[in-house]
Amino acid sequence: MSGGNDGASWRLSRKPNAPNFDETQEDQWRSLREEVLQSDEDENIPESGDLTIPQLPSAKKAAKKLRKPPSGAKPTPKPKQQTLAQSMSDMDMERLLKRYRIDEDIDIAEDIDMSHLLQLHSDSDDGGDAQEATLTADEFLARLARAEAAPAASIAKEKRKSGENVTVVALKDELFNVERDQSAKPLRPRPAPGAGGGAGYRNEETPKQAIELTATLAPQMDAAQFVSPAVPYKSGEMTEGLFYWFDAREQPHTLSVDPGSLFLFGKMAVEKNGRTSYLSCCVRVRNMYRSVFVLPKAGSSQEDVVKEINDICRNQGIEQRRIKFVERYYAFEVPGVPHEKTQWAKLRYPGRYPPLNAKGPFRHILIIMGASSSLLELFLIKRKLKGPSFLRISGLVASANRISHCALEFSVDSPKNLRAEDTKLPVPPFTLASIQIHTQLDSKGACNEILIASVAIYKDVNIENTIRYIPDNILTGVRPASMSTPLPIDLESYCSAKGLPGVRRFANERALLDWLAQQLGKIDADMMIGHNFLGFTLDILLRRYQELSISSWSTIGRLDLKRLPRFQGTATNVNQEKETCIGRLVVDSYSLSREHYKTVNYRLLSLADQMQLQGITKGSNNFEPGTSVLTPAMLSASRDIYDVLLQVCNCAVLSTAVVSHLDVIRLTKRLTTIAGNLWSRTLFGARSERIEYLLLHTFHDLKFITPDRYVQNFKRGRDDEEEEDGKRKAKYQGGMVLDPKCGLYSDYILLLDFNSLYPSLIQEFNICFTTVDRESGSEIDVPPPENLICASCAAAGLSAPCLHKCVLPKVIKSLVDSRREVKRLMKIEKDANNLALLEIRQKALKLTANSMYGCLGFEYSRFHAQPLAELVTRQGRLALQSTVDLIPQLNPSLRVIYGDTDSVMIQTGIKNDIKAVRDLGLDLKAKINKRYQSLEIDIDGVFRAILLLKKKKYAALTVTDWQGEGKTYKKEVKGLDMVRRDWCPLSKCVCDSVLSRVLNAEGSEDILDYVMNYMRDVSEKVRAGRYTLDNFVISKSLTKEPEAYRGNSFPHATVALRMKQRKELVRVGDLIPYVICTGDRLSDKAFHVEEVRQNSQLQIDSEWYLSVQIYPPVMRLCEHIQGFSNAQLSEAMGIACHTGAKLEEEEAETMNDFSHSSLFQSRKLEECFPAALSLQVACTHCRLMTPINPHTRVMEVLADQERQRDRFDLYVCVSCRKSLPVDYVANCFTQTCYGIIRQFYQCGGSAAAVKAVRTQFTYYRALFDVPHAPGCPARVKDAHYYQARRCLGVDRRLYTLAEAADPAVQEVADPVDPLNAAAETIYKRIDHLFINLDSLFAGI
The missing domain is CATH 2.40.50.730 (OB fold (Dihydrolipoamide Acetyltransferase, E2P))
Incomplete structure (x- = not known):
């Protein structure tokens, strides 16, 4: 009998309480039957993967145990024995018989048709000889054990009697249930190995191939042999x-x-x-100089300015300096600075002196600029070094x-x-080192200690080509997990014989790290590669270097530093740690894959699986570096240690393989060459910095004084912008998203998209720092023609636009033209390597051009200009809206069903003619593009069918060959639940199956029949435990330390805490896999996957998964299909809890719309609620009482023609006109509500009081909501949403509702509307305030 995942034989051991066969024959059979059933409960799979099975005694041994009845005892009459088919099920006998064969070493491979053998015995029992009828259990088993089963095809299986309560399932089936007699004691079914049962899942593990080395590595070398001294x-x-x-x-x-x-x-x-x-x-x-520009005040002489500059320098100890007057331009956001050519004083002094203190007030100086510029920035800009x-x-x-x-x-x-040097020489060869460490918490669980360190070395690498991932050599060091258990003495020789040279044993961690530091110095790598190197590996190495006093720690970089940095905890400390690697470029495969590869799991092994990267091994084991915990026992044998070391070395190689697969070394080098910043900063992901340096180079060449750097106080540990596509949304209204016409469309849908919308709009309307007037205070608009030439160029008779205007559009045009030329070269290039280089060039140009707009809206950018960003997005909204309006004018049969920022979806009404759809799209494209010069719309795709659910949520069948025959489709999913990682694989699989049927079905009836039958089948299988455990795993990322989560509503945090208790490594950003089992609270029901595998008492909560993980996403997929109702789905799935869920959801939605209430007769709340008390608070400035009425405040602003477009504070005192603190107003409102509740209880709770309280709180709910009442004009709603500052952030700033809805703002400030939140909370608690005792005690 074979089983287990590795194909090895199951280990057998005799059960100590095996039955003694000295009972009556009936008792013997009953004992055997109970033993089998009980063993079904007692069997456990040990951690080793082997299975311990209780043995039956052999026939010979059992015969010796039989005892004769004592002399003188009357023989008891032998009752008529039941047939085996009546006393035991076929499955019970099959299992007994197979175990018996193993015990007796009887090797018969044929399967057993127990139903046939039992039928033969039943026949002999009825009409055979007496000897056969009185056969003992052991004798019968002994005879059956040596019997050969007849071929299955030749056995005619008899139909069972309807009264027999037995289910026959073949032994090869993975799932079976055995029905028992009603009189038998009910036992909870437990799955046999490889079968489903009481645990709620099918215990089926994928067979794992033993890990082995596949690459040939060079013989053992010292690291010094790889580099020149x-x-x-x-x-x-x-x-x-x-x-x-x-x-x-x-x-x-x-x-x-x-x-x-x-x-x-x-x-x-x-x-x-x-x-x-x-x-x-x-x-x-040496001898670097700082440059500072000083703008004199109007009317001040040069002598006065020079004298004041000298006084400032002397006060700051700057003894050596030079001052001269130059003409420069300025075009940025500091108010009061002229934007035409102006005379400035230029101060130069040695870099050994500190930066000049630019803070005033000054007598003759208006402003000092450039004081914060670093020497490195000045060096790159002045020497024109670009990458x-x-x-x-x-x-x-x-x-x-x-x-x-x-x-x-x-x-x-x-x-x-x-x-x-302008040379065509090839790039020098680089030396690469990929580092992988394995850490574990110490015995106290206080800090991480390093057990294994591996370095894969790559010599003479041409970084202009694809990087090979098989290293020239691998150096690996390992130390014991415990001082009491040393490593085997033959470890090095064993590993070398197995093909893994370069392994070294060390007695302790200090010796290991000292060796590692020395090897890094000898290797002298130009690039260091690692997975999460910046976020984890570097921090751990530096901490352990410091703890163990490793003198050569600075070999992690190329500067011989003497002082270790402060460790991670703030963004400043993270940057200090990065500085230790100076001189060696750090390529972090984790951070770069997050930027350039979209997936849900960025663990190294998961990335390698998704990218189909093998590394230097094949097969796998249960060890994952940095995650698994090694015990001293696991490091006691060379064979076991070799497997662990092989996995660590393979991870070092896989990091390089991921980097090579993403081609990020060539890409980041090209991005740096375009921008002119540091390559190391590009590798760190400093996106906004790339654009800053590109503009710094450009404006410096045009003699512009550039903005000073902001002193950035980031609340996040990672570098500046980390949003998708290089953009971080600003605090203003973004792109337009049209309300979708939801539903299922089976005709062709045409998708039109503006190419590079925002960069194209900047070119189309000449939007630039130099052209748009931002100091007038009024709403800015596209620049008029007279703004396209400066005064000096106009006086010289030059044409517009002049050299000093339209700088931003010119930079973008240069990038776009360069990319167009590269794409032209790609069409004629035949060499694969050159084609790859051209692909990198065009991708880098595209990323840079698309990021130009981001620098305008990113508040920490040096070139932040929110008015310009608002102008760009406003023009984008106008372009999209005008396109939507134009389409039905061009063709009345067309219908726009959705639009988002830069694209529109058009229902064509064409069902089977792809050529007609293509011609229609080309015709629309030509007519729309006639209206623009730089802005261009194009056909982005064609959908064969689309299920449009909500804004940014849809699924479609994309016609991939729409330019050809249109017969190839690909499913595209955007924003649906199935693309999120907090849904289990089973939920995603079910949704995918439903979605595939929905998109490919002919009619709604066909869809509904399939969905109901399919969901019924899925529900039955979930309850029967027919899915594997992996199908129920939910993964959620830790956004902070597990201890920082408050409350019990975060199951992944609870699981992470238990992982830390087991000394497993848990870091912020890790995906925590967990499964929900039966229990009371959600946090108590969550368990790690391995906990469930190792604990047979944990059972999957099938009802929770059906109602929470499967039902909601399927319901959302089907809700727009004609004829569908959630009651149908609930009934098909056998769940009742969600029959009212939809109603609750609808009630929650209608809570924001009071049109259902008879109280609303007009838009004026005072008329709707004449008896309600108005809210008044004492002003914090003048101490007079002032009414709080947001609607009145909005109408007041809209009535002011000069201010109707401005943002404004929503809560203002009517007497002194000063703004009131929002949190103060919220506190006053909360106290007022509590006072009303107290008064209600004190008055005895009459029916009139109940009605009054309901009316009052409904009034408050409407008072702070948007819209206030049915029929509010769109202009009023927009003012509430986009102009009224009513939301308070953690940074104590006020935001509008539109800003508060921005994910970027939510991440930084987490703004909330405290008044609306408090009103909604009180409103929802109304029903909980009243208890009807008459109905409560009616039955007493």
Whole structure:
């Protein structure tokens, strides 16, 4: 008998309480039967995967145990024995017989047709000889054990009698139930191995192939053999060189060694034996200067300005300086600064002095700009360095006191000694190191300790090509999990013999980390790769380096640093940790995959599975680095340790494979070349910084003074913008989303989309810092023609637009034209490698152009200009609305069913002619594009069918070959439940099946019949436990530490806390997989998947899954299908809890619309609620009582022609006209409500009082809601939603309802409308305030 996941034989052990066969024959059979049934309850699968099965005693041994009755005892009359078919089920006998065969070492492979054998015995029992009839149980089993079963095809199975309560299921079936006699004691069914049962799921595990090495690795080498040693150049030996730079760092002015200098890191070309090789090099650039621009006040003389500048410098200790007057332009957001050519004072002083304090007030100076610019920024901008490139350096001086870990180290006396070299030389070869560590919590559970560290080394890598993921060598260090259990002495030789060289044993963690630090210094990698390296690995390494006093810790980077940084906890500390890696580019496969690869699970092994990456192994085991917990026992044998080390090494290789698959090294290099920032910053994901540097280079070349950097106080640990597509939505009205015409459409749907809408609008309307007037205070509009030329150029007689205007549109046009040219080259390119490079170029250009708009709306950007961003989005809304209005004018038979920001969906009414749909789309495209110059609409796709549910929620069959025959379809799902990870796989699978049928069905009747039958079948299978455990797993990400979650409504946090108690690694951002089992509270019902597998008492809560995970998404998919009702679905699924769910949902929706109430007779609340008390509060400024009426306040603003478009505070004192704090008004309102409730209880709760309280709270509910009452004009609603500041954020700022609905704002400020929330809460509690005692005690 075989079983288990690895195909090995089940381990057998005799059950200690096996029955003694000295009873009557009837008792023997009953005992055997009860033993089988009871063993069904007692069998457990041990953690090893083997199965312990109770054995039956052999026939020979049982015969010895039979005892004769004592002498003198009267023989009891032998009752007539039941036939086996009557006393035991076929399944019971099959299991007994197979166990008996194993016990007796009887090797008969044929399956047993027990029904046939029992029928034969039954026949012999009725008419056979007496000896056969009195056969004992053991003797019968012994005879059956040696019997061979007849072929299944030759056995005629008899129809069972209807009275026999037995279910026959073949043994090979994975799921079976055995019905028992009604008189038998009911036992809870438990699944046999590989079968479903009481646990509520089918215990079926995918067979795992033993892990083994598939790649051939180089023999064991020391890391020093991979790199060239440091070259001790003497002074004057090398004075000029060709240097390929890729990273840089500014030396802070506060340090004593070369303050205010720069360090450049890269590869220096060295001639040796007539061949050019490249060695790692650090170049120290001294004598850097700061540049500050000072704008004089009107009427101040140059002498007065110079004197005041000198006074400021002397007060700050700046002794050396130069001042001269220059002409510069300005076009940004500081009020009062002229936007035409103006005379500024330029101050230059050495970088060893601190940045100038630009805070006033000043007597002759209006403003100081550029004081916050770093030396590194000035160096990149002034030397026109755009990304990694070759530099020709003169005046090199070999460093006597080395401060780096590079092979070469030089210094130069001036940044002017460096100039960009225009050369076609290939990029120097890089050395890559991929790092993977395995950590576990210490015995106290206080901190992570490192048990294993692995480094995969890649030598001479051409980063312009696809990176190979098979390393040249792998170095691995391992230490014992416990000092009392040392590692096997033959570990290195065993691993080397198995093909894994480079393994080293260490006695403790300090020795391991000291070895790792030394190896990193010898490898001298140009790039370090790791999965979640920045978020976890780096922090752990630095913490353990500090804890264990590892002197060579700074080899993690190329600067020989002496002081460890502060550790993670704030954004500043995270950046300090990154600084330790300076000189080595960090490629974090985790953060880069989150930016460039969309999925729900970013764990390394999950990513590798999705990308179909193999690494250096095949097969798998239960160990995952960084997650699994290793015990000393698991590290006691070389064979077991080898499997673990192989998995760690494979993860190091997989990190490189993910990076290679995403091609992010070439992509980020190209993005950096376009923008002109640091490559390391692009790899860190600093998207807004790329656009900043692109604009800094552009405006500096045009002699503009650029904005100062904002002092950013991020509340998140990750770098600036991390929203999808490089955009972070601003605090203003965004794109237009049309109300969808929901339903199922079976004719062709045409999708038209504006190409790069926002960049195109910037070009179309010349929207730029230099053209749009933002100081008038009125609503800005597209710039008039006279704004397209500056005064100096107009005086010179130049044409518009001049060089100093329309800068932003020109930059975008340059990017768009470059991309168009690259795409043209791609069409004629035949070489695969060149084609890949061109693809990277066009993708980088596209990402940069599409991110230009984001810098306008991102509040932490240097070039933040919210008025410009609002103008762009407003023009986008107008373009979309005009297109929607134009389509029915062009063709009255067309119907726009949905539109979102830059696209429209058009119902064509065509069912079978794809050519007609294509021609229709081309005709619409041509007519719409006639109205624009830069803005262009195009056919984005054709849907064969679409199920439109809500805004941003739809599913469709996309015609992938709509330009051809239109016969190939692909399902596309946007925003539905099935694409979210907090729904279990079973829910997604069910929704996918339903959706496929809905989109492919011919009519609604066909859909409903299928859905009801299918959901009925799914519900039965869920209750019967026919799905595997993996189908019930829900995954949810930790957004903060598990201890930070409050309350019991976060099951994933509860599971994460238990994981931490087991010393498993749990980090913010991790996906926590859990299963809901039977229990009371949701948090108590949630268990980790492994907890459920290991605890047979935990049962899947099938009713919870049916009602919470399966019913709601299916109901939402079908709600717009004709003839569907949620009652039908509830009945088909056998659940009653949701029959009222839809009603509750509808009631919740109508709660925001009071049109159902007879109290509303007009839009004036005072007329609707004449008896209601108005809300009044004491003003915090003048202390007079003022009424609170948001509707009156809105109407007052709208009546003011000058202010009707402005934003305004909603709660204002009518006496002093000063704004009232929103939280203060909310507190006053809450106290007023509690006072009404107290008064109600004190008056005795009469019927009149009940009606008065209901009316009063309904009035308050309407008072703070939008709209206030039925029939409110759209203009009033818009004012409430887009202009009235009524929501309070955690940052103590006020927001409009539109801003509060923005996900970006919610993440940062989490604004709420406190008055509306309080009114709604009180309104919902009305029914809980009253108890009708008459009805409560009516039956007494």
